[in-house]
Amino acid sequence: MISKIERHRFHIHDFLSGTVVFLVALPLCLGIALASGAPILSGIIAGIVGGILVGVLSGSHISVAGPAAGLTAVILVQLELLGGNYAAFLLCIVFAGILQIGFGIFRLGFFANFIPNNVILGLLAAIGLILIGSQIPYLFGLNQFSWS
Numbered sequence: 823m824i825s826k827i828e829r830h831r832f833h834i835h836d837f838l839s840g841t842v843v844f845l846v847a848l849p850l851c852l853g854i855a856l857a858s859g860a861p862i863l864s865g866i867i868a869g870i871v872g873g874i875l876v877g878v879l880s881g882s883h884i885s886v887a888g889p890a891a892g893l894t895a896v897i898l899v900q901l902e903l904l905g906g907n908y909a910a911f912l913l914c915i916v917f918a919g920i921l922q923i924g925f926g927i928f929r930l931g932f933f934a935n936f937i938p939n940n941v942i943l944g945l946l947a948a949i950g951l952i953l954i955g956s957q958i959p960y961l962f963g964l965n966q967f968s969w970s
Contacts, residue, residue, distance in 0.1 A: 840877030844869045850891070858897035860908065892949045 848869050855865025897911075904910045925931060 836878045837874065840874040843877065844873030847873060854891055854894050857894045859901050859906075860897060860911075891953070892946060895949055895952060 848866070851865040851869035851872075852862055853865075855862050855868070900914070901908065901911055925933070
């Protein structure tokens with residue numbers, strides 16, 4: 823059994839490692855927020871929550887949480903569909919978080935097995951192509967780029 827002192831030390835180590843993850847991922851957090859059309863401050867908040875808070879609260883010995891560049895395209899499209907209403911988007915994020923917490927409490931993570939790997943790989947490949955395509959103009963010194 824872990825004593826209170828050992829548990830306290832464990833949380834200190836979690837906090838320190840989470841802070842390092844946050845600091846390393848901070849430029850990525852800011853870039854994803856900017857690319858998503860979200861306020862820059864939301865990138866900082868996401869980094870704090872993903873890096874520090876999740877690290878302390880997860881209780882896992884090995885976990886990494888932080889910004890996901892794959893969600894950039896999803897966030898951008900959803901913000902456009904909501905007419906740029908960032909408050910409505912945040913409400914959707916809160917509902918998604920509640921759903922995830924519910925899945926964790928009721929041990930329903932096995933539902934992820936019903937999503938074919940090809941769908942996930944296709945999504946990641948498409949995001950990679952979007953990111954590569956958006957960087958090509960900068961490779962040639964151009965400032966504007968159009969897909970058409």
